[in-house]
Amino acid sequence: MTTIPTGAERVAAAADARTREGFALVALDGPGDSGKPTLAAGLAESRGAVVVHGDDFYRPMDTEERARLDPAQGYHRYFDWQRLRAEVLAPLAAGRDAAYRRYDWGTGSLAPDEIHTVSRSGIVVVEGVYTARPELADHYDLVVYVDTPREESLRRLRARDHDRGPIDWVSRWRLAEEHYLAATRPEERAHLVVPGH
Numbered sequence: 099m100t101t102i103p104t105g106a107e108r109v110a111a112a113a114d115a116r117t118r119e120g121f122a123l124v125a126l127d128g129p130g131d132s133g134k135p136t137l138a139a140g141l142a143e144s145r146g147a148v149v150v151h152g153d154d155f156y157r158p159m160d161t162e163e164r165a166r167l168d169p170a171q172g173y174h175r176y177f178d179w180q181r182l183r184a185e186v187l188a189p190l191a192a193g194r195d196a197a198y199r200r201y202d203w204g205t206g207s208l209a210p211d212e213i214h215t216v217s218r219s220g221i222v223v224v225e226g227v228y229t230a231r232p233e234l235a236d237h238y239d240l241v242v243y244v245d246t247p248r249e250e251s252l253r254r255l256r257a258r259d260h261d262r263g264p265i266d267w268v269s270r271w272r273l274a275e276e277h278y279l280a281a282t283r284p285e286e287r288a289h290l291v292v293p294g295h
Contacts, residue, residue: 105133105292106140109242112290113145113221116239123190123237124223127230127284128244130275133294137244138225145221150214152226155182156201158208165270172274173281177228187237190218227275230284243285246294 113122124147126134141147157178167175178201185198196216202209216222230241278284285291 104140105137105244105294106144108290108292109137109141109240110145110221112242113240116289117221118239120220121190121218122221122239123187124221124240124242125230125235125238126223126225126242126244127227127288128294129246129248129279130227130271132244132246134225134227134244137242137292137294138223141221141223147221147223148216150186150198150216150222150224152177152182152224152229153203154198154200154214155179155226156203158201158206167270167274169273169277170281172270173228173278176271176274177226179228179231179234182224182229183234183237186216186224187234190216190222191237194218228278230287231278232282232287235287240290241284241288243288243291244294245285245291 109124109126113124116122124141126138128134135149135151138147138149138151142149155178157175159175164176181198186196189196195218197213198216199208199210200212200214201207224238230238230243235241
């Protein structure tokens with residue numbers, strides 16, 4: 099009987115094939131609630147991968163300003179991809195360790211007394227929607243797209259029932275995400291596509 103490798107096993111094998119000097123930088127992108135954190139956790143458990151969460155790079159912004167963003171603007175502004183590039187991706191790609199501050203969802207600002215360090219060794223996984231956007235993709239050794247049917251990922255998102263404030267967060271986030279997916283086609287740019295769980 100042949101066993102089919104799990105998503106984490108497939109990603110680990112692909113990362114091993116792209117490792118340089120004992121290091122591989124991996125992006126896990128895909129729709130919200132497609133299973134990216136679960137896959138990243140599997141890599142952390144099975145391979146000791148260090149995980150950087152895209153949600154830690156949410157951009158501090160006034161609620162009214164955020165509510166005025168259309169889908170294209172939301173794609174460009176919800177997450178601070180420039181900070182992710184400057185603090186994590188560029189140093190790691192250049193052979194240095196990285197350090198960053200986490201966005202604190204409770205206060206709506208960067209956590210003032212937290213510095214997270216990321217060593218340039220083993221596998222480092224950056225997981226989240228937008229993490230493999232075109233401006234960042236070249237920094238990675240491996241780009242993985244986690245593919246889950248839209249209906250299932252939306253069901254998971256609504257089941258979590260997060261309160262994101264006075265605006266209809268789910269629909270606004272979804273529209274920005276759909277703009278990103280349609281405009282940049284990360285599943286076509288990825289080195290590997292795996293099903294989400």
